[in-house]
Amino acid sequence: MKRVACSVVVIAICLFVAGCGDNPVSNGENDSNGEQLVLAWAQHSSGYWQVRADYIDEPVTMLSGSIFASPVPSLESVEFNGHSFTGEDVASYEAGFVAFGDWAADPIAISSGFDAITVAVATTLGEVEGALALPDTIASLQVSEADTIDIGESLGVWWGGSDADFYRFSLSYQYVIPDSGVFFTWVDSLVVGESIAVDGAFFAWDGEVTWVDVTPINGPLPRVGVNANMSGSGSGFLHYANKWQSFPLGIAVGDGLSRDEGVSGRRHCREDVLPTERMVAARLMSVGVIE
Numbered sequence: 001m002k003r004v005a006c007s008v009v010v011i012a013i014c015l016f017v018a019g020c021g022d023n024p025v026s027n028g029e030n031d032s033n034g035e036q037l038v039l040a041w042a043q044h045s046s047g048y049w050q051v052r053a054d055y056i057d058e059p060v061t062m063l064s065g066s067i068f069a070s071p072v073p074s075l076e077s078v079e080f081n082g083h084s085f086t087g088e089d090v091a092s093y094e095a096g097f098v099a100f101g102d103w104a105a106d107p108i109a110i111s112s113g114f115d116a117i118t119v120a121v122a123t124t125l126g127e128v129e130g131a132l133a134l135p136d137t138i139a140s141l142q143v144s145e146a147d148t149i150d151i152g153e154s155l156g157v158w159w160g161g162s163d164a165d166f167y168r169f170s171l172s173y174q175y176v177i178p179d180s181g182v183f184f185t186w187v188d189s190l191v192v193g194e195s196i197a198v199d200g201a202f203f204a205w206d207g208e209v210t211w212v213d214v215t216p217i218n219g220p221l222p223r224v225g226v227n228a229n230m231s232g233s234g235s236g237f238l239h240y241a242n243k244w245q246s247f248p249l250g251i252a253v254g255d256g257l258s259r260d261e262g263v264s265g266r267r268h269c270r271e272d273v274l275p276t277e278r279m280v281a282a283r284l285m286s287v288g289v290i291e
Contacts, residue, residue, distance in 0.1 A: 036073060038121050038128045038236030039284070040065035041101075041277040044114055045243045061134075061240075063108040063119065064101025064277070069234070073123035075100060081110050081117055098123070119230070119238055126233020135164035135216035138245040143212075151203060151254040157212060158195035164216035167191045168244070168276045171198060174257060175207030182257070186273065190283060192221060206254035215244035215276050222283035239280055 044061045063080050067073065075091040075098050077084055085100075085108045092099045100121070101108045110117075120129035139161020149155055157171070171187040187198055203209075219239030220226045230236030274282065 036067055036069035036123060036125045036128065036234035038065060038067050038230055038234065038238075039281060040119055040121065040130070040230065040236060040238045041280070042117055042119070042132070042238070042240040043277070044134055044241065048109075058111060059114065061110050061114050061117065062101065063117075065099070065121070067098040067100070067121060067123060068096070069123075069125055070096075072096065072098060073125040074098075076122040076124065077120075078108055079118070079120040079122070079129075080108055081113050083110060117240060120232075121230075121236070128230045128232040128234045128236045130230035130236060130238040132218045132229070132238055132240040134240055135218045135242050136162045137242050138162050138214045138216060141212060141214065141245070141247045143249065143251065145251060148252045148256070149203060149209075151205065152200040153203065154200040155198045155203070155209065155251070156195065157198065159214050160194060162194070162216040162242075164242075165192075165218045166221045167194070168213075168215040168217060168241075168279065169196050170213040170273065172210045172212075173203065173207055173253070174210055175203075175205035175253065176257060177205055188273070188279070190221065190280070203253045206256060208253060208257045209249050209251040211249055212247045213244050214247075215241055217241045217276070217280070219280075222280060222287055224287050226284075226287070237284065239277070241276055244276070 040063065042061055042063050044059070046059055047055055047057045048060050048062070063078070067075065072093065077086045078090060078100055079085075090100055090108065114134050116131065116133045118129065118131045120127055138159050141157065141159045144156035145153075155171075157169070159167075167190070169187070169189045169191045172184065173186065174182060174184050176182055187196075187202065189196065217239055218241075220229055220237055226237075228235040228237055230238050
């Protein structure tokens with residue numbers, strides 16, 4: 001199966017190790033006492049790519065994550081819905097942390113029993129475990145204006161059909177600055193509830209709202225005071241995401257884009273957009289969960 005490494009966020013996080021039980025994670029005062037912190041990400045999808053670029057049209061949930069402690073422990077096993085993953089091909093040892101899943105030679109994946117998952121990560125420091133349900137996929141999406149909004153006008157977006165703890169919401173916007181060219185930007189937020197209002201100040205130029213992505217996620221929302229949902233010999237944060245749903249919009253902002261402008265702008269589409277697991281990890285760090 002194809003794997004994507006999340007090195008930028010993980011390498012940054014490995015410098016800021018902390019741990020807790022059922023309480024909010026503290027600062028780095030416990031770095032040297034052998035406690036461990038686990039970040040685990042489960043991603044469900046309707047299919048996957050093998051290493052040799054063959055697409056397998058079968059549902060799968062893949063698990064990846066990192067273990068932080070000082071000193072760095074050895075990974076003994078990852079138990080995923082009763083399936084045990086062990087051996088050197090499961091883990092990758094980096095400076096300051098242990099990665100499992102994405103960075104390893106063998107993926108950690110299940111092909112059935114997705115509705116609820118149990119995860120137990122065992123190291124030489126002990127075991128940390130947690131459980132989560134799979135959120136439903138997004139069934140529908142509506143916007144406050146389907147065709148055109150004025151420059152400076154806000155846009156409401158709401159969706160239905162899911163029961164997730166929170167959502168990753170992304171909206172893309174291409175716009176024209178006269179004598180400068182076509183530019184691309186986006187709104188990228190973690191949202192509680194099934195709606196968001198995009199402030200009109202965001203739509204400052206003639207352009208087009210091209211698409212919206214919504215990803216349902218179960219697990220702790222990254223915010224100040226968040227509690228860990230994995231416990232045992234250490235603590236951890238387990239998240240479980242269903243596949244993201246993409247909705248093309250084509251809403252004109254002001255005078256919109258000409259056909260040539262729209263085509264030229266699309267080559268920048270989705271560049272520099274963080275994968276959801278990296279975004280969540282970065283937000284955990286930004287609110288002081290990992291310091």
